[in-house]
Amino acid sequence: IDQSGIAWELDEALASQCGYTVTYSSWNNIEFRASALSCHSRLEKDTFTVTIQVKASHTPDMKNASIHLKSASCHYGPWSLRELLCETNYMEVSVRRDVPQTVKDLIQEELEDWTLAFPEAKSGEASIWQIVFHQPEEKRALLVSDAWSAGYGLNTTDTRILLRVPYNTAQTQLVKAQGITFSAVRSSTFYKEQWMILMVDTAVACPVDGVDYTNKMIIWTVPKYIQALCTGATSFKDILVEAGVNLHKLSVEEMASRKYVLSNDFDVITMKVPIGAEGGYYKTSVNSGQHGTRYCINLFLEHQWEDNKWGLTKHTIIKEIETPFELVELTVTNNSNLSARIMNVTVGTFLLDVELVNLTIEGATVTVPEAVQHGYQTYEIKYANQSKAYVIHVSFDAQSIKKEYLRDDIRTYTLNVTLEFIIHPTSETFSVPIVTLSAVKDAVLPSARGFCDENSLHLHITHGNVDQNWMPFISGRHLTPGAAEKYNYSLSDNGTHLAISVPFLSSLLDYEEIHTSGVLASLHLTLKDGVTLANKNFSVSCRFSPSELIQCFPNGTVVITAVKLVRLADLDTSLLVLSDRNCKPSLVTEKTATFKFNVNTCGTRRKFNSTSITYENEVIYFRPGNDSPVYKLKFVCLYTIKQTVDVRYETKNNPSSSIKPGFGSLDLSLKLFKDESYSDLYQELEYPVVKYLKETLYFEVELLQPADPRLELNLEDCWATNSKSQDSLPQWPILINGCGNSKDSHRTVFHKVNYSTRVKFPQHLKRFEVTMFTFIEGTTQLQKQLYFHCSVVICSTMPQPSDFLCQRSCNPGKHRLDRSTEPQPHGQASSGAVLIRKENMTGRGRY
Secondary structure (H helix, E strand, C coil), rough: CCCCCCCCCCCCHHHHHHCCCEEEEEEEEECCCCCCCCCCCCEEEEEEEEEEEEEECCCCCCCCEEEEEEEEEEECCCCCEEEEEECCCCEEEEECCCCCCHHHHCCCCHHHHHHHHHCCCCCCCEEEEEEEEECCCCEEEEEEHHHHHCEEEEEEECEEEEEEEEECCCEEEEEEECEEEEEEEEEEEEEECEEEEEEECCCCEEECEEEEEEEEEEEEEEEEECCHHHCCCEEEEEEEEEEEEEEEEECHHHHHCCCCCCECCCCEEEEECCCEEEEEEEEEEEECCCEEEEEEEEEEEEEEEEECEEEEEEEECCCCEECEEECCCCCEEEECCCCCCCCEEEEEEECCCCEEEEEEEEEEEEEEEHHHCCCEEEEECCCCCCCEEEEEEEEECCCCEEEEEEEECHHHHHHHEEEEEEECCCCEEEEEEEEEEEEEECCCCCCCEEEECCCCEEEEEEEECCCEEEEECCCCECCCCHHHHHHEEEEECCCCCEEEEEEECCCCCCCEEEECCCCEEEEEEEEEEEECCEEEEEEEEEEECCCEEEEEEHHHECCCCCCCEEECCCCHHHHCCCCCCCCCCCCCCCCCCEEEEECCCCEEEEEECCCEEEEEEEEEEEECCCCEEEEEEEEEEEEECCCEEEEECCCCCCEEEEEEEEEEEEEEEEEEECCCCCCCCCCCCCCCCCCCCCCCEEEEEEECCCCCCCCCEEEEEEEEEECCCCCCCCCCEEEEECCEECCCCCCCEEECCCCCCCCCCCCHEEEEEECCCCEEEEEEEEEEEEEEEEEEEEEEECCCCHHHCCCCCCCCCCCCHHHHCCCCCCCEEEEEEEEECCCCCCEEHHH
């Protein structure tokens, strides 16, 4: 504030030009220093007064700022002839203004002559006219107005002429004195005194370096007599050397108590201060993103000397010293409360100029107040030694806390957060990543229940609290919904249970053995932690019916699936063959091979007995280049009369495995046709069929299954009954031992069967006709429903001389018991009802 009460806003340029310095004495204390000859100070009888106005606001835009006025007065004296001041942002020289006595005694009668002679010096009675700067290559003169525009500060009082030079002005020079660099300005200032122009030497020089750091000690060296300040002088005498801190002079005792050392040698003054000593302070600093500190101290040195040119000179140097960056490791202490499930982490220690402002949680940066919404509480702890620490408080169950299974019943909770700090007042920032782990015995491992049904193996896994990242694997394959369709298994997860179902025939299963009791299949599941690689294994084993592997179809088709056993790890399922090695599997997987063939192919062997036909074959595996099989699975299909399919297995020692006979059925039919063309069949809805006496019935007996061309159907006996039961009485014989009833006057007529689009195997059919005169009960013609039945024998197409029943011609004299010693399969078939009516003599339509 100037003497008129006008406030001048102070920036760096104006401060250095007018003699003001704004700095910090510690991280939270702003220090304002003013020269006794500053622009707006009031000087009265060696007392100068400075008034400042301070605006303070909580926001950078200075809204709602509070205004504070502060005045300070200080006595200063006595003044030396020449006073030099080295501040941190400017250099200042003030010289006593002396007027020769002869000039004082002159009487000024013609003032106008002076003003006419020197028109540039028209201002007040005592004022600076111009400054001449001495450079090595030239001299440059600046009028007062130009000097002000160039950043120089000029002023006069009743007794002194002042020049103030900021360090960055154009006319400053860097010079060396005993190895120390000085910023120097050599200048002459011309000023008007009444009607005279006087000149004074206003040279000034200030050290810009001279500070070293060794063995935890600050060493400040200042040369005593600088050429720039002593031009023309030849003799020197020290008058006073004093030093202090923060503009406070220290006595010898005070220096000793602080372990300061002040040395005044012949040509230099040296001051030594231990780093960390009283009078200075530490501040936080950042170097390449790392946290550290610097020790700061504001020293000053006052050197007074006399020389034979100037007389007494006072040289005051204010030196703000800041030590190099020193890395400070921060300590992270985990004080978690496991019983309360609270993570409690202390980070420190910090100086008081550090403030926590942000936290980065799972990649998102939030302020300290916002962090509360994420479950993070932060606390500040201050210590007596002017340091502090921060405490991070968060629950184990917070969403951002990473939970991982470790081993046994232990899992780890990981806090991963980055703390961002700001340093006051420089606004530098640095970050501290925090990663702490707490091991807690609270792991609940997944458990499983395994079971099987007729077709599949099932594992139902109950989730624990450690398998959030665990992935299911079977046989090294990662189970995913996408792979489920490819490998034909089901996978579902409802959040509490993982359900896996694998069908009996699957490449995901292991087949342990084949036995009469069934096929032992195992499902081995591994849960793998994708982060820690921990494993948890589950398995279920069940025996499955052999019918899952072999099917004997009535049409003579056989489907057999061979499985790869665990003990034959090198078996290549694609190289499995049947007895005829040209018969290869139609479907191959990693662990199964499926064959589909007809019973009359692939080297299948056939046997007959009284009730069935047996087909045998085997699945064989030869290692490449070896003719001895290492795997042999025998199987049998038995086709029996009216027998449901049933398959059983048995396993023998390696290399052979055998299969007990699988059972199929011999499918027979007895059909009634409308005429001897055997093309128009009575359908099911047309029964009972109405027939009149003398009309003919056309029968066809057929072996429907199996479709084996090596089999032949032969008729044995045919008869009629008046009920569906084949054994009911009375019975009316139609064929006996394959021949017509000799006691019947109307002989049965046989018809030859030829190949056609409907008849693929003629040897599987027999056709004959019967006239409706043959059915009487006593002496009365039968007029009711009749059912027809035939028994057949299945023979080989290759005739056997000893087997009379399988001769192709009629054998009327032979009895059933006369058949050969090798029994043949027999069967029976029946027709639907036939309703007999007398002939209608009136000619009315049949009904």
